[in-house]
Amino acid sequence: MESIQLEKEEILEIKKLINSILGKSARGLFYSIGQVIGRNIARESMDRDRNRYFKKAGDIILKRNMAKFVSFDEDTIIIKNCVEVLDGKKAASDTNKCHIMRGLIVALYEVYQNKKRYCEELECQSLGAERCVFKIEKEIL
Numbered sequence: 001m002e003s004i005q006l007e008k009e010e011i012l013e014i015k016k017l018i019n020s021i022l023g024k025s026a027r028g029l030f031y032s033i034g035q036v037i038g039r040n041i042a043r044e045s046m047d048r049d050r051n052r053y054f055k056k057a058g059d060i061i062l063k064r065n066m067a068k069f070v071s072f073d074e075d076t077i078i079i080k081n082c083v084e085v086l087d088g089k090k091a092a093s094d095t096n097k098c099h100i101m102r103g104l105i106v107a108l109y110e111v112y113q114n115k116k117r118y119c120e121e122l123e124c125q126s127l128g129a130e131r132c133v134f135k136i137e138k139e140i141l
Contacts, residue, residue: 001040015084019095026097034103042111050112052094054134057108063089066101069131077105077119077134085125085132096126109136 019026045056058070069080084098098121106119116139123129 011083012086015072015100024095027094027097030099031106034100034105035107038098038101038104038107039111042108046111047109053112054108061104066104075136077136079132079134080125080130081127082132093127097121097124098126098132099122101132105134106136115139 015026015030018029022029041057041060044060045053047056054072058072059072061067065083065091067079067082069078071078079098079101082098082101084100086096102119102121106117109117109119118137118139120135120137121132122135123131125131
């Protein structure tokens with residue numbers, strides 16, 4: 001697969017633009033974008049050794065500079081310095097949460113478990129937390 005490179009500032013500006021046009025609807029779009037990225041990472045990570053799936057997926061996330069730290073533990077995922085985190089702005093708004101990363105994570109779990117899942121962000125660095133914490137749940141709908 002061919003790669004391109006986007007700078008963090010470009011991604012944040014693109015998110016800002018889309019948010020300004022779509023408002024709350026943008027969250028679903030970002031989530032869906034993350035799912036596309038997550039399915040591609042899942043394909044790269046899946047092989048006969050299912051025990052290493054999440055380790056491989058985490059390594060790909062780090063290699064792509066989408067985060068500086070990734071930890072998968074059952075249904076809880078910890079991410080530090082996600083590419084979506086607003087540096088120093090700490091705006092208390094759901095708009096600024098890491099919706100692309102939520103979609104990416106849910107896709108990883110859906111491929112691995114072959115079941116629909118939902119991912120919620122419980123803590124977010126953009127809102128002042130020290131890290132982003134995500135929780136995988138059964139599909140809500």
